[in-house]
Amino acid sequence: MEKLFHLKEHGTNVKTEVVAGLTTFLTMAYIIFLNPNVIGKSNPALAALPNTMEDTAVITATCVGAAIGTWLIGWLSNYPMAQAPGLGLNAVFAYTLCLGFGLSPSAALASVFLGGVIFILLTVTGARTAIVDAIPTCLKKAITAGIGLFIAVIGFSNVGIVIGQKKGAQTVVDLGSFSEPQVVLAIVGLIIMTVLVVRNTRAAIFIGMLTTAVIGNICQFVFHMDMGITAPESWVPKLDFSMFGKCFWGFGELFSAPLASVFAVMVTLLLVDMFDTIGTLIACADKAGYIDENGRVPKIERAMLADAVATSIGAVFGTSTVTTYVESTAGIAVGGRTGLTSMVTGTCFALALFFTPVAGLVPNAATAPVLIIVGIMMCSSLKDIDWNDLETAFPCFFTVIGMPFFWSITDGLSFGCIAYIITKAAKRKLQEVRPVMYIISGIFVLMFALNALRDLGVL
Numbered sequence: 001m002e003k004l005f006h007l008k009e010h011g012t013n014v015k016t017e018v019v020a021g022l023t024t025f026l027t028m029a030y031i032i033f034l035n036p037n038v039i040g041k042s043n044p045a046l047a048a049l050p051n052t053m054e055d056t057a058v059i060t061a062t063c064v065g066a067a068i069g070t071w072l073i074g075w076l077s078n079y080p081m082a083q084a085p086g087l088g089l090n091a092v093f094a095y096t097l098c099l100g101f102g103l104s105p106s107a108a109l110a111s112v113f114l115g116g117v118i119f120i121l122l123t124v125t126g127a128r129t130a131i132v133d134a135i136p137t138c139l140k141k142a143i144t145a146g147i148g149l150f151i152a153v154i155g156f157s158n159v160g161i162v163i164g165q166k167k168g169a170q171t172v173v174d175l176g177s178f179s180e181p182q183v184v185l186a187i188v189g190l191i192i193m194t195v196l197v198v199r200n201t202r203a204a205i206f207i208g209m210l211t212t213a214v215i216g217n218i219c220q221f222v223f224h225m226d227m228g229i230t231a232p233e234s235w236v237p238k239l240d241f242s243m244f245g246k247c248f249w250g251f252g253e254l255f256s257a258p259l260a261s262v263f264a265v266m267v268t269l270l271l272v273d274m275f276d277t278i279g280t281l282i283a284c285a286d287k288a289g290y291i292d293e294n295g296r297v298p299k300i301e302r303a304m305l306a307d308a309v310a311t312s313i314g315a316v317f318g319t320s321t322v323t324t325y326v327e328s329t330a331g332i333a334v335g336g337r338t339g340l341t342s343m344v345t346g347t348c349f350a351l352a353l354f355f356t357p358v359a360g361l362v363p364n365a366a367t368a369p370v371l372i373i374v375g376i377m378m379c380s381s382l383k384d385i386d387w388n389d390l391e392t393a394f395p396c397f398f399t400v401i402g403m404p405f406f407w408s409i410t411d412g413l414s415f416g417c418i419a420y421i422i423t424k425a426a427k428r429k430l431q432e433v434r435p436v437m438y439i440i441s442g443i444f445v446l447m448f449a450l451n452a453l454r455d456l457g458v459l
Helices: 013-029 032-038 057-079 088-102 105-125 127-134 136-159 181-198 204-221 251-256 258-290 300-317 327-335 341-362 364-384 391-404 409-426 435-455
Strands: 083-085 162-164 174-177 322-324
Touching: 013 204, 013 327, 013 341, 032 057, 032 083, 032 088, 032 204, 032 364, 057 083, 057 127, 057 300, 057 322, 057 341, 083 300, 088 105, 088 136, 088 258, 105 127, 105 251, 105 258, 105 300, 127 300, 127 435, 136 162, 136 258, 136 364, 136 391, 136 409, 181 204, 181 364, 204 364, 251 258, 258 300, 258 322, 258 327, 258 409, 258 435, 300 322, 327 341, 391 409, 409 435
Parallel strands: none
Antiparallel strands: 083 322, 162 174
16 A cells, blocks of 8 residues: 555555545545436436436446546546546536437437547647636636536426426516425425535535435335335346447437537537536645645646546446546545545445445435535635626626526636636736637637527528
């Protein structure tokens, strides 16, 4: 262990690393049960679509992708970080790729696989770091908060706390009915998780989700209330690899789509994953004390390479983009300092494959509060934006508000980037804009133009 992970050099030991790895796993294990509710058949928005992925297949792919990705980052960088299909990124998969662009799951997985390959190339050439450096810090903070609001709205809507316009109402959206058992259960779960998180309880989100699920099961199977729970047909673990390799079958559909759609799909995945990964890596490295005196993260290229490879591997098995989790800071907080922490966490995800039958016992009402809580946490970046400076406030506002309002992370991001160029031009500060930023904004303008031509029937 010492030879592999240099434990003494980092002031740690095997026991501490094992405890840290278990802590990280318990903190982020909710994704095993949440991911099917976002990209699988448990998502009401996707259930009616043809070829929707089976929940068991999503769970299997989630565990495999998380295990391999976490092992990779521990091995390549010796950082105590963990990976899994990302919150926000799975929303991009479901709501932008499948519902927005109309891609089948196989085609969406093909785009995720291709995105991973592109990220590998961008990482080894150093271009990925250059692109990230070109984006102003204020927009990076706004992107994090915007994704947080977006996934929070998804959580509210998944269980009917927020619904579409009621008949005769003058509003765009409305509050759901508290006569619905699932709405009440979701509110109860949100209260439980809020209390646990505010009290800094270890693995608060995971404990809150399981507690809410237990309450839901009691209400459904004892008091016969409809909580949207599906009892397993068998308690024998089901390893469902039905989506393995389906991403390769999706390339035909992906590249037969209109050019504007393909372009928009890839821009969406590349930019969103890029900012999500970099922001998380910096946050975790800062917590572990790895950032040097120049503000740089040593071996960040290796960590990003692990992220890119894990994304393509995850797509092969059948899950959305795999990325580094900010919940890694939970393990770091209890002393995790090396890749041994990651190895333990990855092994826990691999063992979780044998507990798949319980997934159906975790209803939407138990996982929706997780989206809301994580959304709240992601909004903490808003405090780092100078809202009194309108030159900064305008692009950040469009980024933050655009994502939930337009129901698209890409559109929110594009409005923010374009607004940034406009405000700099208005202040005659275009010299402050890095050349890469012009390229990114130009890509977004081109994307809107191609979409408009497609709607007019020209493309």
